[in-house]
Amino acid sequence: MSTTRERALVRLGRLDWILMAAVLVLCALSALLVWSATAHRESLTHGDATAYLRHQLVNITIGLALLLIVVATDHRWVRIATPAVYLMSLVGLALVLVAGETINGSRSWLNLGGLSIQPSEFAKLAVVVGMALVLAERTEGRWRARVGAGDVVAMLLVAAVPAVLIILQPDLGTMLVLTLTVFGVLAAAGTPRRWLGALAAGGVLATALVVTGGLLKQYQIHRFMAFTDPTLDPRGAGYNVQQARIAIGDGGLFGQGLFHGTQTRAGFVPEQHTDFIFTVVGEELGLVGAMVVIGLLLLVLWRALRIAALTNDLYGRVAAAGIACWFGFQAFQNIGMCLGIMPVTGVPLPFLSYGGSSMFASLLAVGLLQNIHARAIAPAAVRRAAIARPLVAR
Secondary structure (H helix, E strand, C coil): CHHHHHHHHHHHHCCCHHHHHHHHHHHHHHHHHHHHHHCCCHHHHCCCCCHHHHHHHHHHHHHHHHHHHHHHCCHHHHHHHHHHHHHHHHHHHHHHHHHCEEECCEEEEEEECCEEECHHHHHHHHHHHHHHHHHHHHHCCCCCCCCCHHHHHHHHHHHHHHHHHHHCCCCHHHHHHHHHHHHHHHHHCCCCHHHHHHHHHHHHHHHHHHHHCCCCCHHHHHHHHHHHCHHHCCCCCCHHHHHHHHHHHHCCCCCCCCCCCHHHHHCCCCCCCCCCHHHHHHHHHHHHHHHHHHHHHHHHHHHHHHHHHHCCCHHHHHHHHHHHHHHHHHHHHHHHHHHCCCCCCCCCCCCCCCCHHHHHHHHHHHHHHHHHHHHHHHHHHHHHHHHHHHHHHC
16 A cells, blocks of 8 residues: 555656646636636526536546546556557547537537547547657667658658548547647658748648638638638628637726626627637736646647657657647637637637637646656656665665
């Protein structure tokens, strides 16, 4: 019993507590912001002002439990489980196309016994760890672990299957985040610059073909047109952006106070508790609050990149860097669309937006980061213990 307790204490001591603190503060803010965004919306709460608060607290609790499970799992099992995680994400994405619910023009949700699940959120993590595993399996043991053409193709194939399934939904917001994340993983893996340049050029060409080839739905075209000029359709596609800008602008330097935002209380910003949660930050907490939130997100990114730099394990290094890319690109896309500098694509803000799928996937990713961190500093801890033992004996 004492040995088990000692091991648990040792593992807790190896956690990145700065990362953990930043994530916990973001989760606490999430509960408050979701509560503020929904408390006065009778159409959502049906008279129960704390309904969404309770749901989000449950989401956070389950997410933290998943985080702890990943932290407590031996790193070897984490790597062994990666193929199963990847295959489960593919099954979820395929089921969505067959039996999914269509919300806001995209068939992205599965209803399982009253619980709505968005498989594409878990697919982001699955692609990151899948690419990391393929690269590690192909290159570990080589005399010179250089990333060659075969390695790049293998990693792209891992990303291509879920990408196709996401396009078929269609979920362009997730596809944009996934594309940039894959590019970041390839860069972190050491892909030659000529390959990265060719892939970037191919991505631009593919985007141009999609836009000019009539593959976008009408509502998606309207969203992109509203991004270029929100005044073209202020009551339609441009409405979200206009109201988001008004809400953030009304916050000023210090905000109107939590639960006191005029735009938020009136319910003028659509999907404010999910995709547009940052408008609550801007209006009620002001520029200072917005900078604190952005600073916490940047702190998470810094710690993820630091973990990637610390570990000598190729799988862990690429996975940690990929998670940092995923969080960074998605946060930029979400905050950017609230400010009007990015098109409205419907992606949640990590750790803050309401919803179980996004919260579970994000906290699972943090659990993996902590697992990688614990393994990275373990050799140093062992060396210190070995040095200290003779001193104690004397």
